[in-house]
Amino acid sequence: MIGVMGTAPRLATDRVEALLSLEQHLITEQCAIERWFRCQWQKTPPPFYASVDLRNAGFKLAPIDTNLFPAGFNNLNPEYAPLYVSAVQHYLAQYHPGLERVLLLPENHTRNGFYLENVARLAELLEQAGLNVRVASLRGEAQELELPSGGRLRLEALERHGDHLQAGDFLPELILLNNDLSGGTPPLLEGLAQTILPPLAAGWRTRRKSQHFAHYRRLAQELGEVIDIDPWLIDPIFRRCQGIDFMRAEGRDCLVANVNAVLDAIRERYAHYGIQARPFVIVKADAGTYGMGVMTAYSGEEFLELNRKARTRMAKSKEGLPVSDVFIQEGVYTYERTAENAVAEPVVYLVGQQVLGGFYRVHRERGEDENLNAPGAHFEPMAFAETGVNPCRNSPPDAPINRYYAYGVIARLAVMAAAREARDWSTQSRA
Amino acid sequence: MIGVMGTAPRLATDRVEALLSLEQHLITEQCAIERWFRCQWQKTPPPFYASVDLRNAGFKLAPIDTNLFPAGFNNLNPEYAPLYVSAVQHYLAQYHPGLERVLLLPENHTRNGFYLENVARLAELLEQAGLNVRVASLRGEAQELELPSGGRLRLEALERHGDHLQAGDFLPELILLNNDLSGGTPPLLEGLAQTILPPLAAGWRTRRKSQHFAHYRRLAQELGEVIDIDPWLIDPIFRRCQGIDFMRAEGRDCLVANVNAVLDAIRERYAHYGIQARPFVIVKADAGTYGMGVMTAYSGEEFLELNRKARTRMAKSKEGLPVSDVFIQEGVYTYERTAENAVAEPVVYLVGQQVLGGFYRVHRERGEDENLNAPGAHFEPMAFAETGVNPCRNSPPDAPINRYYAYGVIARLAVMAAAREARDWSTQSRA
Known part of the structure; x- marks a missing residue:
């Protein structure tokens, strides 16, 4: 069962008095922001999916990590499934209209029930979007795994024939990676004729945070000029x-x-x-x-x-x-705390250019100056009650519907930085 | 307040026994259907928005009217607003990324409270999508109207300067028509340099149902071949x-x-x-x-x-x-009836290629062989509880989540017919 934020974490307002209300400014400048994003996506297509870890200090709202292999689809608010499915459909319609058969390659964490729920949920969203989906492990063997929620997840046996991967007699047109290739690119995936998303270069063996945040810095400057803010307010x-x-x-x-x-x-x-x-x-x-x-x-x-x-x-x-x-x-301090006073850090999910919403990473035993991405007993995902897609100009800027919009703006900026990284990779691979 | 279908209208099943279960077939063939749609939209862009009146006889599910100036946005389930907003954003991103200022021109029914609610809701969705929106009447004068829901709708004074329409000092880049131009194209709209959506040719003075359904007939044949059904099952x-x-x-x-x-x-x-x-x-x-x-x-x-x-x-x-x-x-008989035994006819809404969901047009005093589009005392919209975007292969084909998917397939086919009409108009206007 997914917890949904009834009351969103509050922000300690004594920290933010007398400062520019960043959230208010992003709402006020929404038209300019959205137009700018639309034009940017035309120049640089977004990655298939991503999650962005944010920190909200009130005076400053910034991304601290952009993950191109997001692993928490099971933590999103299930109420907005039609939005998630439509985001997959729009991405396919725009970039890969002819694809129909997809092979999803997850991490090898077959004992991590939370992760398996993510894989099952992701496979379900792809199916609902009208794709023919199989899941296989890079380890290769077929198995059927039990999910903590009670369902089952079937992993197909993986075979390589020439320049194609196959799962039994299922010949996919697209290989979708939910495995960040931290261990490097396995030979099984090298030189395939099939489309691979994200591209192999997005794996952590090649990707560099410094390259990502260098792109992000330039984008924060560009957006900062459009909406007239000090880019530092959104850029670490x-x-x-x-x-x-x-x-x-x-x-x-x-x-x-x-x-x-x-x-x-x-x-x-x-x-x-x-x-x-x-x-x-x-x-x-x-x-x-x-x-x-x-x-x-x-x-x-x-x-x-x-x-x-x-x-x-x-x-x-x-x-x-x-x-x-x-x-x-x-x-970047996170000054958001749950009703129980635990430190909370927002994680925003996207498919293509579409913000899906997200969840709070809540950690009862960590401080506001610590990394909260430490799964374990004290890690509790709390789904956003709103998606952040439809801000309301008549509500206060810190109403959840507007705060999540601000999160979505910053998360999209981070995803656009990842899109520019991808442009570098394809330039490098052509060189 | 919008009624939402708690229990969807039931279908009199004695009529459909021994016949192909059309809904089941559409669910089974979902992958082929979605792929086909994706490829078609690449060839023929969809209109900005549309609503499609359907009739469901169980053995047959068919469109009977495709409206390019939909007037019931206020009847959609408010729960899925993020989906509606994202549909507007995707349309803009793909076809008009640089637009920011929109002038919405509604019908002149300033005394029809239901219609005014539609205009207000539509303007709100456009604003939430990040557009700068004004509403003006083709009659030209500024006025502020009260909405039955308690809000207010401001109509700006409309002026023409050379080849531009303006509302006060607001110079729109896009004119969005929610007026079907049944009375012909007013001179005020002729020869404008601004983009007009839908194009003037979509007005009912030029549009012909026979042209629309001739395109639809060809599309029903094309889709019928892809999923191997008699096109008559979806084509009147x-x-x-x-x-x-x-x-x-x-x-x-x-x-x-x-x-x-x-x-x-x-x-x-x-x-x-x-x-x-x-x-x-x-x-x-x-x-x-x-x-x-x-x-x-x-x-x-x-x-x-x-x-x-x-x-x-x-x-x-x-x-x-x-x-x-x-x-x-x-x-086409409508064999769907509400719990109170009133005849119900589904109306599906789209923005671009995206199905938003829809509502039932319920009429207590009309029969299953009559036109239900007769607003008045006995007209009751009942919003779909589901959008129809995310079918579930493990649920029965007549579960609302799957029935609405079937509605969405047929409605998209009708909207694609409208898209092909639009291609004819632009060919004609070039000739």
Whole structure:
């Protein structure tokens, strides 16, 4: 059963007084924003799907991660299924009208019931959109898995014949990845004649957060000019360091210098706006996913004195890949809290250019300056009660219907940054 | 307040036994149907919006009228507003990305509260989609009208400057017509540089039902081949007579002959399928709208003995235009009835290629062989509880979620016929 936010998390308003009401401004400028997005999507088609982690500090609303293999479709409000299905149909109609048979390739987490529910829900949405869908594991063997909700998920046996993947006698026209390829691209997927979405280059082995946020920075400037706001209000400052080895303490000087540079830049903006908060940064792998190897820091010097446990944690990301390029991102406080006072972070889902809505990632045991993407006992998804698609100019800017609209604007900007990344990949692959 | 169907009208199943379950077949063939639609929309873009009146006889499900100026947005289920808004956004993104300022021109029915609610709801959906919207009357004067729901609708003063329409200092980029131009195209709208949707040729002064249903007939054949059904199961037989003058009894021979020809063709199909029902036809103006000049007939000879009242009623359509071309359409029984046993006829709404859902037109005092489009005391709209966008293969074919999907398929086929009409108009206007 999916929890739906009856009362949306409230924002601690003492933090935001005397500051520009960003949400109000986004509602006021809705026409200009929507027109700008329409024209941008014509130039740069969106990825098939995405989820965007946001942080809302009231004075600032910014994306902190854009996932091209979203894994929480089961956490969306089921009431708006027609919107999700229509988003798939519009994407297909515009970009792949002739496709009918789809093979969905999920992660190999066959023991993670939450993830299996996501796969089952995604397969169902694709079917409802009128696709012929099969699910298969990259491990290859057929199996039938039980879902916590009581249903079953069938994984087909996967075979490769020449330049085609097949599941039994099912010959798909499209391979849809819900596997972020953190372990690199398996040979099974190399050189296929079938269309693969997202493209293999979207896997975390090739993708870089710094490249994504460099595109995002330019987009925040472009949108900032259109609606006349300081782009910092929607854009987290970042720097990166290359060639870091946490275990051997190589590259520490770069870390200290760049962490301090980001903190100085935040301090300058906080002073400019009179924000009474302590600047912090989030340090994570430039290539990578999940909540491994993520730490909060308040000064560069913290990296001179990391203990062995912290170094080990930072040195590896998902699938045990060594971290060598490090991404240092402005920490954005999340001042949203549930009725039970747990810290909440919005996650927005999209298919193509269409915002579907999202959910709050709620964490009872973490603080407002910490990474909340740490699934486990204290992770509770709470579906948005509204989609954010239809703002209401006559309601207050912090009414859920309008707050979620603001989330949708920032999430779309992040997805457009991912779309520009994809343009780079195709340029690179042609070169 | 909008009534929503808690229990959808039931279908009298004794009529449909031993016949192909059309709804089941449409669900089974969903993948082929959706793929076919996607490819067709690429070739022929859909009109901006439309509503389609359907009749469901169980053995047969067919459109009987396709309205390019839909006037019941207030009757749609408000729960799915995000779907409606996203449909507007997708249409704009694909066909008119740069537009931002829209002038909505409604009918002049300023005393019809239901119609005003439709205009207000439509304007609201356009605003929520991120458009800057004004509403103005073709009569030109500014006024503020009270809505039965309690809100207000402001009509701006309309001015023409050279080849542009303006409402005060608001210079629209798009003129959206919700006025079917039954009285012909007003000079105010001729030769404008602004985009007009639907195009002026979509007005009932130029549009012909026979042209629409000729396109529909070809499309029913095309789709019938794709999913292997007799196209008659979704297509009403028709003929037309030109140069009819009901008052002077001119053209009666054509009426008698063509009514009988349509009845014979229905009789042949009824015999083929073993359908125990009395064939009938609906006779109406080939150009026209609304429930004026519509009659049910069981034999051609009825037109030899029309009394003065019936002739007067048939001789004029909306806005008093004389009827000269007559459209004779196979009557499709509506075997759907509400819990109170009133006859119900589904009306499906679309924006672009996107089905939004619809409502039942319920009429307590009319029979299953009569035209139900007669607004008045006994007209009750009942919103569909589901949109018809997301069918469920594991539910019975007559579950509302699947029945509405079937409605959406047939309604889209009718809208595609309208799209092909529009292609004819643009060919004609270039010639």
